Amino acid sequence: MTTQHTAPRLTWRERLTRIDVKAMPYALVSPYFILFAVFGVFPMGYTLYASLHAWKIGNPTREFVGLDNYTFLLTEYDRFNWSVVNTLGMFVMATVPQIVCAMMVANALNKRLRRPLLWRMLILAPIVTSVVAVGVIFARIWGNEYGMVNGALELIGLDAVNWQGGRLESWFAISSMVDWRWMGYNALIFLAAMQTIPKSLYEAATVDGASPRQQFWKITVPQLKPILIFTVFVSSVGGMTLFVEPLMFAPGTGALGGGTTGQFQTTAMVLVDILRTHGNYGISSAAGWLLFLVIGVVAALNFLVVNRIQGNK
Amino acid sequence: MSTATAPRSTVPAAPKANPPKPPRKKKQHGANESAGVFAPTMMTRIGLIGVSILSVFPLYWMVVIASRSTADAAGFPPALLPGGNLGEHIQAAFAHPEADLLLGLRNSFIITGTVTLSVVLISTLGGFAFAKLKFRGSKILMGTVLFSMMVPLQQLGIVPLYIIMVELEWLDTLQAVILPFLINGFGIFLMRQYVEQAVPDEIIEAARIDGASTLGIWWRIVMPALRPAMVVLGLLTFMLNWNEFLWPFMVLSEQNPTIQLAIQQASTAMFAADMSMVFTCTLISIIPIAVLFVVFGRQIVHGIMEGSGK
Numbered sequence: 373m374t375t376q377h378t379a380p381r382l383t384w385r386e387r388l389t390r391i392d393v394k395a396m397p398y399a400l401v402s403p404y405f406i407l408f409a410v411f412g413v414f415p416m417g418y419t420l421y422a423s424l425h426a427w428k429i430g431n432p433t434r435e436f437v438g439l440d441n442y443t444f445l446l447t448e449y450d451r452f453n454w455s456v457v458n459t460l461g462m463f464v465m466a467t468v469p470q471i472v473c474a475m476m477v478a479n480a481l482n483k484r485l486r487r488p489l490l491w492r493m494l495i496l497a498p499i500v501t502s503v504v505a506v507g508v509i510f511a512r513i514w515g516n517e518y519g520m521v522n523g524a525l526e527l528i529g530l531d532a533v534n535w536q537g538g539r540l541e542s543w544f545a546i547s548s549m550v551d552w553r554w555m556g557y558n559a560l561i562f563l564a565a566m567q568t569i570p571k572s573l574y575e576a577a578t579v580d581g582a583s584p585r586q587q588f589w590k591i592t593v594p595q596l597k598p599i600l601i602f603t604v605f606v607s608s609v610g611g612m613t614l615f616v617e618p619l620m621f622a623p624g625t626g627a628l629g630g631g632t633t634g635q636f637q638t639t640a641m642v643l644v645d646i647l648r649t650h651g652n653y654g655i656s657s658a659a660g661w662l663l664f665l666v667i668g669v670v671a672a673l674n675f676l677v678v679n680r681i682q683g684n685k
Numbered sequence: 686m687s688t689a690t691a692p693r694s695t696v697p698a699a700p701k702a703n704p705p706k707p708p709r710k711k712k713q714h715g716a717n718e719s720a721g722v723f724a725p726t727m728m729t730r731i732g733l734i735g736v737s738i739l740s741v742f743p744l745y746w747m748v749v750i751a752s753r754s755t756a757d758a759a760g761f762p763p764a765l766l767p768g769g770n771l772g773e774h775i776q777a778a779f780a781h782p783e784a785d786l787l788l789g790l791r792n793s794f795i796i797t798g799t800v801t802l803s804v805v806l807i808s809t810l811g812g813f814a815f816a817k818l819k820f821r822g823s824k825i826l827m828g829t830v831l832f833s834m835m836v837p838l839q840q841l842g843i844v845p846l847y848i849i850m851v852e853l854e855w856l857d858t859l860q861a862v863i864l865p866f867l868i869n870g871f872g873i874f875l876m877r878q879y880v881e882q883a884v885p886d887e888i889i890e891a892a893r894i895d896g897a898s899t900l901g902i903w904w905r906i907v908m909p910a911l912r913p914a915m916v917v918l919g920l921l922t923f924m925l926n927w928n929e930f931l932w933p934f935m936v937l938s939e940q941n942p943t944i945q946l947a948i949q950q951a952s953t954a955m956f957a958a959d960m961s962m963v964f965t966c967t968l969i970s971i972i973p974i975a976v977l978f979v980v981f982g983r984q985i986v987h988g989i990m991e992g993s994g995k
Contacts, residue, residue, distance in 0.1 A: 397899070419842060489983055502948075571723075
């Protein structure tokens with residue numbers, strides 16, 4: 373029976389095709405969004421719920437306590453506020469030199485070099501190591517007694533430094549781990565962006581008599597602004613959730629404490645400590661949300677700073 | 686905070702106006718220097734060599750310490766040349782009671798392999814849909830992907846995820862480690878970029894006219910074209926997850942570690958006592974990734990540069 377001309381305008385086959393075209397796109401993206409809902413969105417909402425309750429592991433009762441968990445962290449639990457200071461300090465110490473170095477390295481890689489792939493791989497090599505491995509190696513480099521840096525300091529007649537003891541000293545050592553592991557990666561991202569800058573811009577500037585240094589500041593840096601904003605954002609998120617580097621810096625029992633007096637305890641370490649060591653769901657959830665807010669503020673501030681620096685140029 | 690739009694803005698905008706002066710006047714002395722901006726100077730080379738040494742030295746030094754006796758490792762000036770004890774140390778490391786390296790390696794391969802397969806498959810499906818199919822809400826959905834790419838929800842949702850795993854009695858099981866990592870927003874983003882370049886619209890339209898279904902097009906046209914991108918995404922995902930620490934640290938115990946947890950236990954248990962043994966364990970944990978890096982260096986470098994949203 374042919375139905376091509378009259379009543380049901382579409383054949384069975386055409387109808388199937390129509391369903392296929394309309395519905396299949398959603399089916400294709402659905403695995404991602406289902407998993408994202410279950411393991412991304414739902415936990416975030418659930419954290420909000422948990423943060424408003426007094427709730428501990430192995431305890432079925434959960435009592436609604438409003439914002440008590442938040443006020444406890446902000447006003448009574450000193451370690452939390454200090455952890456925010458520590459995390460911010462290490463973030464600044466790690467990110468600023470890292471981005472400056474990465475830009476300079478990218479600029480060098482952007483020149484006409486022989487064997488460009490070899491250079492890029494050498495610069496990227498630290499990425500093969502896990503953070504745990506970086507921690508093992510750098511704990512040895514910055515070690516107090518047999519450390520390489522202290523050995524070198526003594527060799528040139530300076531006093532050894534107790535790298536784990538002080539706040540600034542430990543921040544410095546831990547930042548070096550972050551820098552070492554991520555500088556090359558960021559350099560490659562900057563390099564990718566630099567390669568899209570039209571060569572004609574540089575040629576014209578050269579005709580106008582601009583030196584390579586001026587060209588770097590007047591052409592390269594402003595053109596990198598979008599990628600710079602992106603990188604600083606990603607570094608903010610990564611830096612504010614810093615965890616493994618400080619954990620590995622002083623391995624041993626109580627490593628989550630971040631040093632004898634918590635001098636390099638980050639907020640993520642406080643969160644995990646409250647959750648794992650004390651089994652307190654409510655307070656660790658509140659810590660999670662506060663951390664989320666801090667990340668938001670830091671990312672927004674960084675955005676303003678990066679935008680501004682560029683604007684003045 | 687409009688984080689969702691940020692990655693899109695990483696695609697550099699075309700220069701707003703072409704430079705007013707055409708760079709044609711070759712006779713001016715400037716023409717010489719125009720090559721000069723991209724010609725490496727002595728400083729460039731010295732700087733790059735210096736940075737390369739800093740990059741590679743800690744890795745090299747790990748091999749040095751792993752291959753020498755602990756007494757050598759602790760001395761100063763520190764040993765800078767490899768010794769002859771590596772084979773012996775590796776044997777001892779696998780037999781070490783403080784760290785179950787074999788179990789750690791096995792678990793890490795299972796977790797990382799599963800996660801990598803899943804991320805690559807789900808990303809090719811989604812990347813194809815976002816790049817080539819028209820459907821209502823695709824812009825908003827893609828925005829969600831970009832947002833999830835920048836905000837590490839897995840890390841922020843770590844408390845409830847942990848609670849869920851406790852309630853399901855999944856602590857110390859591998860599925861607890863695997864499940865939250867089966868997707869990756871970056872993967873969808875990378876695949877979408879690649880499909881847009883690699884698969885022309887005309888081919889898809891022609892296949893449609895020939896009566897191919899959407900899944901058929903994905904399987905017969907998109908997947909073969911995506912093979913290089915799948916290798917890149919697979920490599921990056923494998924590296925990332927092999928090195929993951931925080932989440933396995935939360936849900937696994939010392940009895941059932943990943944390789945990273947095993948290393949951390951080793952360093953906690955015997956850091957002061959046996960330095961070269963800790964370094965040997967660390968070296969073993971790096972070998973799979975190091976092999977991938979050397980063999981597929983070109984693809985990895987490419988993937989990172991492409992993924993930046995160039």
